[in-house]
Amino acid sequence: MTKTRKKTIFSFLFCLVTTVGFSQAQDIQIEFIGNCGLHMTDGKSNIYVDFPYKSGAYGYMEFDEKRLGEIEKDAIFIFTHKHADHYSKKNLKKVMKEKGGQKFGVSNIAALEKLGESIEDFGIEVFKTKHTFFGIPFRHYSYLITWYGKRIYLSGDTTNPETIGKIENIDLAFVPYWIVVNAKEQSVEIDAKMFGIYHLHPEQVASAKENWEDVDNIRPLVEQGEKIVLKL
Numbered sequence: 001m002t003k004t005r006k007k008t009i010f011s012f013l014f015c016l017v018t019t020v021g022f023s024q025a026q027d028i029q030i031e032f033i034g035n036c037g038l039h040m041t042d043g044k045s046n047i048y049v050d051f052p053y054k055s056g057a058y059g060y061m062e063f064d065e066k067r068l069g070e071i072e073k074d075a076i077f078i079f080t081h082k083h084a085d086h087y088s089k090k091n092l093k094k095v096m097k098e099k100g101g102q103k104f105g106v107s108n109i110a111a112l113e114k115l116g117e118s119i120e121d122f123g124i125e126v127f128k129t130k131h132t133f134f135g136i137p138f139r140h141y142s143y144l145i146t147w148y149g150k151r152i153y154l155s156g157d158t159t160n161p162e163t164i165g166k167i168e169n170i171d172l173a174f175v176p177y178w179i180v181v182n183a184k185e186q187s188v189e190i191d192a193k194m195f196g197i198y199h200l201h202p203e204q205v206a207s208a209k210e211n212w213e214d215v216d217n218i219r220p221l222v223e224q225g226e227k228i229v230l231k232l
């Protein structure tokens with residue numbers, strides 16, 4: 001083989017490798033921050049769900065001030081509702097002033113439904129779900145994100161398993177423990193390959209760990225900062 005031919009083959013292979021390397025998305029990595037707070041990323045887009053909230057609100061999980069500073073630039077912030085253990089106007093304002101970003105939730109649901117137009121291979125379906133607080137109904141949404149074909153359900157605070165019970169083929173469902181309990185009581189089957197149990201109260205962490213430690217498809221989110229990777 002001549003030197004040039006070798007060189008041609010080499011550069012052809014190199015091109016192939018780099019093209020594949022750049023065109024293929026990375027896996028979806030999801031970090032549990034605390035309560036229902038998640039950071040989802042494919043290495044390009046950064047999506048925060050129910051974060052930043054107010055640290056320690058209603059006795060739920062606290063987070064270090066430092067975590068706010070670690071929020072990525074130009075991120076997308078999605079909220080299920082505006083209770084302080086899910087949302088902090090003050091913290092979000094501070095973060096967006098420094099880092100930019102876009103905020104979505106109960107007040108701009110129509111814009112949220114169009115989010116797929118600006119993120120690669122991404123779609124979001126919204127579901128108005130029930131959430132009462134001391135007997136008062138509160139505007140609340142649950143979401144189904146489809147990203148690179150992976151279906152990720154975000155239940156939020158709703159207590160009613162009816163909506164999630166109607167959704168097929170969920171890859172990863174984020175639900176509070178009460179959804180699991182209520183679904184069982186009401187004989188509602190949830191079609192999910194894997195569950196992330198979030199919004200645990202600090203006092204429930206130990207028992208959740210004990211209950212679900214050995215269950216393959218249920219992951220109690222007890223350790224703030226722990227990550228789930230969805231392989232593409």
Ligand SMILES: [Zn+2]
Pocket residue numbers: 081083131133157
């Ligand atoms: Zn709430």
